[in-house]
Amino acid sequence: MRISVEGLEVRLSGRTVVSGVDLLADEGEIAGLVGPNGSGKSTVLRTVYRHLRPHAGRVLVGDADIRELSAVESARRVAALPQERGTDFELSVREVVAMGRTPYKRAFAGEDAADRDVVSEALAHVGMAHAARRRFSALSGGERQRVLLARALAQSPEVLVLDEPTNHLDVRHQVELLTLLRAQRRTTLLALHDLNxxxxxxxxxxxxxxxxxxxxGPPRDVLTAELLAEVFGVRAAVVEHPLTGDPLIAFDHRAPAGADLTTAV
Known part of the structure; x- marks a missing residue:
């Protein structure tokens, strides 16, 4: 399902932090939000998953304004992995992931066979099936991250919203998570600091x-040396990745912040 943001404006404590934002993730597409710290990425995502109410503009999931959906219907369509993540659950890993089935359950209804299958599949997808009986609070930061992603997947959403999903993950698990997202082909909106x-x-x-x-636009069109200098204040060359053919950004770590970047390659 397509998700689009139209004319979004968000004010916090009387200050406009996001203004006139239009963005899109088409059906089955992964759309990334990138930018320096404080650029508004998390604010936009919080509005998409209804943690913040916009001052103006709207978020459409398909043709529906997400603010006009019930909380249950919204949760069935959009699942989020925010930056603010609870880390004190005194529950097992399986119980945390099973929380993702809540939008599909009546009050006090127990887990059925279909729920158990969805939870098991979600745990397997993130490589945490072996830890199903462990206490969530005893996990490392990276393990918690993967379990919370499994909870979002167990929600069976049409749209995933992920805010810095690779935080706390080592290189191998970063690659595995990004590979999983590509394989899902689920409409996804995510914020990332890692431009590569x-x-x-x-x-x-x-x-x-x-x-x-x-x-x-497509990464190849957007990630230019000129944009990196102007927006991120870094000198960099954008080349072709020798293994994948994707754009690869090589940063000049010898150029100090504030240096003249007009000669960026």
Whole structure:
């Protein structure tokens, strides 16, 4: 299902932090939000999964305004992995993942066979089936991250919204998670700090700067040396990845912040 954001404006404590944002993730597409810290990525995502109410604009899931859906219907359509993640669950891993089935259950209804199958499949997808009986609170940060992603998958959503999903993951599990997202072919909107990961996994990028979208399009078109200098303040060359053919950003770590970047390759 397609998800689109139209004319989004968000104010926090009387200050406009996002203004005039339009972005899109088409059906089955992975759309990435990239930009410096404070550019508005998380604010946009919080609005998409209804944690924040916009001052203006709307979020459409298919043809439906997400604010006009019931909480249950919204949860069936959109599942989120936010940055603010509970880490004190005194539940087993399986019980945490099973929380993703809540939108499909009547009050006090127990888990049925279909729920158990969905939970088991979600755990297997993130490589945590072996830890189903472990306490969530005893897991490492990376393991918790994968379990919370499994909870989102167990929600069986049409759209995934992920805010920095590779945080706390080592290189191997970062690659595995991004490979999983590609294989899912589920409409996905995600924020990433790692521009090379974004170039590899995303079909479309939206670059945010000072609360506005300054560029949108395929990674190869968006991630230019000029944009990296202007938006991120870094000198870099954009080349072809020798293994995948994706854009690969090589940063000049010798150029100090604030240096003249007009000679960026």
């Amino acid at each position: 990961a974004a170039a590899s996994v995303c079909d479309r990028l939206h670059v945010l700067h000072d609360g506005a979208v300054v560029a949108s």
